[in-house]
Every structure is written in structure tokens, then in C-alpha cells.
Amino acid sequence: MDEPRRRVYGSDHDDPHPYARSGRDYRELVGGPLDGLLLDVTGCSESELADGAALITEIGQFGPGGRALYGPRPTDSLKWDWEGDTP
Structure with missing residues (x-):
């Protein structure tokens, strides 16, 4: 059985x-407003990955x-687990 397609963070709704x-x-983003999306x-680098990310969201x-x-x-x-929101 094929794995379901997973949507990537930052892709527009009309992105082909x-x-x-x-x-x-x-x-994989887990929890919070971006739950279930993938982050490319x-x-x-390993040090960048260890820091996590602050991702823009509406x-x-x-x-x-x-x-x-x-x-x-x-x-x-x-x-990657959700750690909260920031302005």
C-alpha cells in the first residue's frame, strides 16, 4: 500500500x-497549529537541526x-514537538 502524501510547511494552497x-x-511537526505538516x-546542519525552528503561522x-x-x-x-507560540 502506498504511503499517503504529506503536505509540506510553506507550500501555498494553489501550489501544484x-x-x-x-x-x-x-x-514531522507534532502538535500546535502546524500539526501534521512536514518541514523541509x-x-x-546538525547544529541547525538541534536548535529547532520558529515558523511563521497565521x-x-x-x-x-x-x-x-x-x-x-x-x-x-x-x-519536532510544538513548544509554544511567540509574537
Whole structure:
């Protein structure tokens, strides 16, 4: 059975290719406003990945321009857990 296509953070609603592509590296966002999306981390260094990310979102606690904070899960670095929102 084929794995379902997963939408990538930052892809527009009218993007003809909003899903994960082979040959790219992704982290799954878990919890918070971006739950279930994939983050493309292709080309990021280990130290950049360890820092996590502050991702722009309109659907977080602070509305348009706010950011959702995600960081690597200690037991599974392929999953990044939501750590809260920031303006």
C-alpha cells in the first residue's frame, strides 16, 4: 500500500506540488497549529537541526505574523514537538 502524501510547511494552497518529494529531508511537526505538516530541512546542519525552528503561522496564538516554536523530540529526532507560540 502506498504511503499517503504529506503536505509540506510553506507550500501555498494553489501550489501544484505541495507534498513531500523524494530526495529531500523532512521533519514531522507534532502538535500546535502546524500539526501534521512536514518541514523541509534539506541542507540543514546538525547544529541547525538541534536548535529547532520558529515558523511563521497565521493560525497560532498571536495571529498573522506570529510564530510557532518547534524542537526535536529527544526520543525521535524525525519528529519536532510544538513548544509554544511567540509574537
